[in-house]
Amino acid sequence: MTGPREPKTCASCGRQIAWRRAWGRDWEQVRYCSQSCRTRRATGVDRALERAILDLLAARPRGATICPSEAARAVGGADEASWRPFMEPARAAARRLVAGGHVEILQGGQVLDPSTARGPIWVRRVPRG
Known part of the structure; x- marks a missing residue:
């Protein structure tokens, strides 16, 4: 049995997956x-939400923020x-984009771990530089 490994990100919800001893032999295959x-x-709607987040951010000055509800409105309607109903999927899309290194999640002006955001x-x- 191998020791603890680096955490992974869930391919569906974007939350952090902590290593468990039971997954020791299969850790490389764990995705959810x-x-x-x-x-x-992740579905087509989830990919549309990710694209909406990136498009909304691209249309704003660097350093500007969006609320996940803006992406939910862009995909779900006005x-x-x-x-x-698209709010939690929009938050999950943002978490997946954090894992991909594209965006950061903030609360109270501070960057935080997306798995702990409430x-x-x-x-x-993500600021470049």
């Missing part, structure tokens, strides 16, 4: 944090009943 995420997986968050492009 739970059975629920394994069943759900009326609240249609975009509201409440309102903001998304911005």
